[in-house]
Amino acid sequence: MSLYPIKYFYVPDGLMSDWDYFWYQFPYGAPGLLTFVVGIFLSYFAFQKFKTSNDDNRKFHLNLVIAFISFGTTGLVLTLRAWIQNIDTLIFWNDVLYFLVAPLAPSGLYLAYYMTGRKSKLLLYWSYLLWFASLFLYFGILIGKGFERDFFTYTFGKYPKGSMFIKPWGLLAPIAYFFQIVPAFIKHYDHIRQNYHLSLFHGVNLLFLLVVFNAPSILGYKFYPGGFFLFIPMLMVAYGVFRSDFFDVNELLFQKNGMFYFLFALLSFVLIFISFGVSFGLSPISYEASKWYPWGLPPVVSVFASVFLSILVAGANPSARLNQLCAFALILMGFYVIQSVPLKLNVSYVVQLRISQITFVAFSFAPSIMVRLVFQAIAKKDPVWLKYIDVLCVIAALLAPSPYLFVGFFEYPWSRVHHGGPAEILIGFNGALAFLLVLFTFLKHRDYLNSASKWIVGSFLLSAGLFLFALLPSHGIPLYPISDFQFIPALILGYSVLRHGALSLEGRTIQLSQKLANLGLVTMGIAGILYFPLIRDQYGMGESAFHLMMIVLPLILFNYLVIYIMSRPLAEELDISYFLLDLEKQKADEEREKALIAQDKSEIAMEESEKLLLNILPYKVAQELKEKGSVTPARYEKVSVLFTDFKGFTKVAEGMDEQELLHELDASFTQFDEIILRNNLEKLKTIGDSYMCAGGLPVSNKTNAIDSCIAALEIQSFMNQLKEIKIGLGLPFWELRLGIHTGPVVAGVVGRFKFAYDIWGDTVNTASRMESGGETGKINISSATHEEIKYFFETEYRGKIHGKNKGEMDMYFLHRLKPRYSQDPEGKAPNKLFRDIYAKIHAGATVQWKHQNKD
Structure with missing residues (x-):
């Protein structure tokens, strides 16, 4: 079997298009883009900290927000200097972004202070x-004298020279560090070490x-700027500041679903990139003399199968470590295979190379993630040797964007294949090492593993x-890279993990997401059908179908992904409720069953009957009934009676079956019970969809009107x-x-059987008229109640309203607690x-108010 000749990659001399320039320069600017993303991400956390910090720390956290934005933007500036070829465009963006870069020095100095x-x-x-130097810099930019048109050109980008308005800022910052920050840190090192x-x-x-x-790069020396890697110290600073908030990384990633949202954000970016990249980056010439059919179909199937399974597995149980590791592993499979698709199309090799380098940055971590997945599946702690795998993964990821990953390519009949360099060999060595160590562990413990765990290990192997096997064609051996068929182990892995664990929900999330996603699927299908004739004129039938599939499939998966995330909190909240x-x-059914079984045991029966009695009657009334066998009626001079009633109950109930109706009503009344219990009220009865309770009995108190109003506000808020929630899910509500x-x-207490504690009098009728004379969603109170609570609550006089059999009555709407007595903006607490x-x-x-209209 003869080896194929190598075709080496080289950078062409002379001018090139802006698009080609971007791809050739991509590795130089990528770290700066990462710095920008990390800076914006950390600034968000710092801002959250700023909002909750006390006055003593607010300036520190505000400067931390500014610092993260400024240092992150520095990375973006360096990235644009690497990627943008046109000097006018470059100077424009340097001028604009330096408004955000300038505060890095003063904010950093304040952090040190x-x-x-x-x-x-x-x-x-x-x-x-x-800060004064920054203002001077801003002035220079505003008058059009920020950066000069004269610039230095390096292999890693174009660097415009700063004007006299920028140079003072550029000189003062390093002077401040070496001659102020360093001596201050040395002098106060003991304080810093003790407190930070x-x-x-x-x-x-x-x-x-x-x-x-x-x-050096600004002064004309060819030295790759350190600012590209500012994401490293920013993460160190963030850990030092936020470690008390996120000290438990496992809790952040899994219990708080951090890994779940990170994976979905990553997938969203990849799917949109694929769809737009195909739509705007591939032309009819890309399919000429290409090898897309049939060789391009296996990797495409593998990519979308891996992505779909990762969505399903991660969403099935976001807090499960096994599910999230499996989703991460599936994404890494897709990352590897996705770079195989452009190699089968007629596109520039530099584009193929850069896409492969990008994907290999992520794929370098596959051995680390896969080993963790296997050991999680077999319920074993991570092995000691895993840290060496991790180190090799990090080294390989750092080398992936460099010229050491691939040094050329082979032109096979089925595809173009990169010729692996030292970095690819390192990735292969790391993968082989993980393969052998996992195989050894599996053989050692195989007798104790269940079938699902064995399938997970088998899918990894x-x-x-x-x-x-893909290493063979990358070194000149003409064998088709069967790594394109990753959908086979992906299907095995996804099925095994779903079988291994359990769904975190009863299934409403998946059902709801599927119904909503189907609407998007139909819409995109129609759009695809309408779009097909437009591209049919440019491509052949097969090419058109392939091109359309590469545009529409990522959008369908993205649609499913977004709907899954958006609907999940609502469905999860309902599921949990x-x-x-x-x-x-x-629990209540179990207690009743225990009471029936224990009837033949007198002591247990008496205890259970007493519990049952206290659930029906107030404690004082129950004690009197037990001691005397009857209850003497009592008159209370001041009691506050609260009535509630659902509007449109009959209409909504007509669309519900009996079980669902009782379930909804029970859920609402259970919450009402909890609220009135907290507020010293006594539940009296429910009649259909009406709920009645009262305060100030059986033990009189002077706060019953206040208690009733607080309880009413809580019920209104609930x-x-x-x-x-119901509106968000498109469900009917009361x-x-x-x-x-x-x-x-x-x-x-009246009656001999099924007795109940109840109240009588004109007050009850008037309270009922207050409820029926009110408005939906509002609390209507009488003038008697208003006189008791007016100093604590904001009310609205409605005038005299006619009440059935009561004539004209003064009525008030109760809105909220007065701001003076409330700890929340809504006035509920x-x-x-x-x-x-x-x-x-x-x-x-007795409270004597100094002013009649006291706030």
Whole structure:
């Protein structure tokens, strides 16, 4: 078997198109783009910290936000200098972005000042000085004298010279670091070490050092700028500041679904990139003399099968480590195979090379992720030797964008294949090492593994074998790269993991997502049919179908992905609510069953009957009934009665079956029970969809009107939240009217069988009229109740409203607690001042207000 000749890659001399220039320069600018993404990401966390920090730390966190944005934008500036060939465009973006870059020096100095315990005042003064230098820089840019048209040209980009308005800022920043920050850090090192994590100390130093390493390229020396790698010290600073928030990485990635959202963000970017790249990057000439059919079909199937399975597996249980590792492994499979597709098309080799380098940056971590997946599946701790695999993965990822990954290519009949360089050999060696170690572990423990775990291990071994086989054609041996058939181990792996674990939900999320995604599928299918005749004029039948598939399939998966994420929180919230309600009902059923079984045991029977009695009657009334055998009716001079009633209950109930209706009603009334219990009210009864409770009995108190209003506000808030959830899911919802009146009642127990504690009097009728005379979603109170609560709550006088059999009555809408007594903007939660006054009133004190309209 003869070896194929190598065709070497070279950079052409002379001018080239902007598009070709971008692809040739891509590796030089990629680290800067990563720095920008990391900076924006960390600035978001810093801003969240800023919003919740106390006054003493707000300036520090504000400067941290500014620093992350500025250092991140520095990476973006360096990236554009590497990728943009046109000098006018380059100068324009340098001028614009330096508005965000300039604050890095003063904000960094303030961070250093804060770390010294705010003892080194010179750092603070220097930060002010650099703000003035930044303003001078801004002035120069605004008058059109920021960067000059004269520039230095290097292999890693074009670097315009700064004008006299930029140079002071550029000189003061390194002077401030070497002559102010370094001496201050040395002097206050003990304070820094005692109060801050050393990663923060090292991160701040490294930030300034890397920025200083930008100087040689600006001064005309061919030295790759250190600012490209600012993402490293930014992550160190972030760890030093946020480690108390995210110290448990496992909790962040899995229990808080961090890995789930990271993977979906990564997939979203990849899918959009594929669709737009094919739509705008491939022309009819790309299919001429190409090898897309049939050789391009296996990798395409592998890519989309891996992506679809990763969505399904990750979404099935976002908090499960096994599911997330499996999804990550499936994505890495897809990353490897996706670079095989352009190699079968007639496109520039530099484009094929750069796409492969990008994908290999991610694929380099496949051995690390796959080994973790295997050991999670077999329920074993990560092995000690895994750290060596990790180190090799990091080295391979760093080498992937370099010329050491591939050094040329072979032109086979079925495809163009890269000729592997030292970096590819390193990746292959790392994969082979992981393959052998996992195989040894599997053989050692195979007798104790279940079938699902064995299939997971088997899929890894099969996938690794296919990847290692691809090394043969990359070194001149003319064998078709069967690694294109990764969809086979991907299907085995996805099925095995789903079989190994359980879904976190009852399935409503998947069902709801599928119904919504089908709408997008139909829409995209129609769009594809309409688009097909347009490209049919440019491509052949097969090429048109292939081209359209490469555009539409990523969008379909992206549609499913986005809908899955958006619908998941709503469906999950409903699933959890239903699950908790079912759980509570199950517990109640179990208690009743225990009570029936224990009837023949007198002691247990008495305890259970007492519990049952206390669920029906208030404690004081139940004690009187047990001691005397009857309850003496009692008159209460001041009781607040609360009525609720669902509007449109009959209409909504007509579209529900009996079980669902009872389920919904029980869920609402259960929440009402919890609310009135918290607010010292007594539940009296429910009649159909009406709910009645009262405060101030059987033990009288002076706060019953206040208690009723607080409870009404909580019930109103709960129903509003439930309404928002139902609207988001397109489900019918109920709305509530609430009414409150305060006055005298007679209370007691009537009947011999199935007795109940109840109240009578005109107050009850008036409270009912308050409810029926109100408006949907609002709390209607009487003038008697208003007189009791007007100093604590904001109300709205409605005038005299006619009540059935009651004539004209003064009515008020209760809106919220007054701001003075509320701890939240909506006025639902009382603050400490309110609770202090409330406690005194409840204890019997009489409050004398100094002003009639007290806020």
